[in-house]
Every structure is written in C-alpha cells, then in structure tokens.
Amino acid sequence: MTPIQLLLFAALGAIALIYLKLVRYQLGAVVLLGLVLLTGCIAVYAPDLTTLVANRLGVERGTDLLLYTTVIFLCGIFAVVYGRFRKIEEEHTVLFREISLLQEQVRRGGAAT
Amino acid sequence: MSEVLVIVPVYNEAASVLRSTLEGLRPLNHDILLVDDGSSDPVPELVSDLATTVVRHTLNLGQGAALQTGMEYARREGYRFAVHFDADGQHPPEAVDALLDEMQRGEADVVFGSRFIRADNRALIPSFRRGILILGKVFNGLSTGVWMTDAHIGLRAMNRRAIQCINLRENRMAYATELLWQLRHHGLSWKEIPVAVVYTAYSRRKGQSSWNALRIATDILLRLIYR
Missing domain, CATH: 1.20.5 (Single alpha-helices involved in coiled-coils or other helix-helix interfaces)
Structure with missing residues (x-):
C-alpha cells in the first residue's frame, strides 16, 4: 500500500467519525455514509476499478x-x-x-x- | 384606537422626509405604526414628539420583514384594516382613504394602488423604471398567475381577513410577489385603483435601484425551489 493510500484511508476514517457524531447514528444516514465510504475505500485501494466502472458508463477514465x-x-x-x-x-x-x-x-x- | 393601522417601514430615512410623511398622514386620524428596520439612527428619537407607535428591529432585515412585523402588530392589536405606506414621501396621504373607501365597499380583501391605470400617473414614472416595472408585471403574472398592472408598489390596504391570512416569509423586496401567491393560496379577492406616485430626487436616490430587479427575480426563483 502506498503512503497516499494510507493518508486517504485515514482521511476517510476521520470524516466518518465526524459525520457519525453529527448525525447521531441515525440509520438512514449511517447506511448512506457506509455506501459512500465503501465506494471511497474501493476507489483508494483499487483505482483501476474506477476506470472499469467508468468505461461501463461510457466515460473514458476513472x-x-x-x-x-x-x-x-x-x-x-x-x-x-x-x-x-x-x-x-x-x-x-x-x-x-x-x-x-x-x-x-x-x-x-x-x-x- | 382607530380601526385602521397605517404601517410605514423605515430604514435610514432622512428625518425631514419622515416627519413630512407622518405630518401628511396625521390628519387622516388613523393609527400609524413605524417599523424601524434597524436604522443607524434609531427612529424613536427622530419622531419622539409625534404620536406614533414605533417598533424597532435590532438588525436590518428588509422591507418585507418590516411589513410583516407591522401586520403581526395589527393582528395582535385587532385592527380591522392595515395599510402599507412608504416612508419616502412618494405616496399622497389622501390615497390611504381612497384605498379604504374601495375596501369598505366590500369588493376586495386587498386593494392595491396602481401607477399604470391612468395615463397621467403612468407618465410620472421615469422611463427606465417603467420598463422594469412592466417586465416585473409579466414575471409576476407568469410566476403567480395573478396579473396586476402594478404589483411592486408599496401602497396597499387590506382587511382583517387578509391580515389574518397573509404571512410574508420573503424579507426583502420579493415579498410583493410572495403576497400575490398568498392572495391566490388563501382565495383573497383583490382590486387596483389608480394612484399617482411622486418621484422626488430624494425618493429616486433612496429607492431601490432598477437593477435590484435581478435580485428580486433570484429571490423569487429560490422561493419557488425552497417553498
């Protein structure tokens, strides 16, 4: 894992904590946050996957x-x-x-x- | 206590103009409420010798907010009629009774003054302002479905039913369009009567710029989005 990936994971974790405190663990907000975080983590861990999805949607680059x-x-x-x-x-x-x-x-x- | 409350929104008005407007209104024997919309020099000190009620906003909120404060006062104090009247000396005081006479015939819940009904009144409006007002009329008609000849005049009278129903949420000048939505929403009847507006050098300098129309249009569009 590269240093930038580590930094990005740390940033995503920090945002998740702040957001969870703000929304006070409401179910809908937590599910939305989970989905956004999951997408973010996948994009950070395997950036090439974003290109794959982009191509499926008719966009050239991830x-x-x-x-x-x-x-x-x-x-x-x-x-x-x-x-x-x-x-x-x-x-x-x-x-x-x-x-x-x-x-x-x-x-x-x-x-x- | 009179059964009519004349609501005069005031913001940084020249003392001499304000006094002259109030002195014009006093012989009508209606109650007068000044809503000081956060003027730098507090209005109560300027008119302390004139028997008027003053309500002061601590901050400048806008003309729509000032008028709604006046309406809230009229509602709580149980006035039968409320009249909106500009402080800058543009409106002739006798127009107040003309509006009230029309209303007391029971033909409308809200009676508006209009600068566009009579050709001689229309001719008093500076030409650029006239063009902007006509555009405003079309914009208002399209966005509210209420086609008035002059929706952005600050001179109107309303009865108790209208005082109870109308609740202006637009703080600035877009309140005039919001008022039309509320007329429709509450099924209030309305009428226009001809009035002359005197454009003095002071009122032209003090009044809103014609370009402010763009801001009004933006506020109206935002109100349509965030109802």
Missing part, C-alpha cells in the same frame, strides 16, 4: 467519473445546506420580530404605569 460524481455530490450538499440556511434565516426573522414586538409592549406598559 478520474473523470470521480470528478463528475464529486461535483454532483458537492452541488447536492450545497443545495441542502442552503435550504437549511434559509430555514435558519426565517427562524431568525421570527425571533427578531418577536423581540421587537415585545420591546414595544414593554415600552407601552412602562408608559402606562
């Missing part, structure tokens, strides 16, 4: 297939994270609104007494 997959995967992650960001922004607005209205109510209460 590296190209990996690039396409990575881009799509990253775009998907971006879309999901952006959706969560929008949700947080909306909740943030509701919270600020509530604070503003409460402040006004307190001011009015203070003025009345």
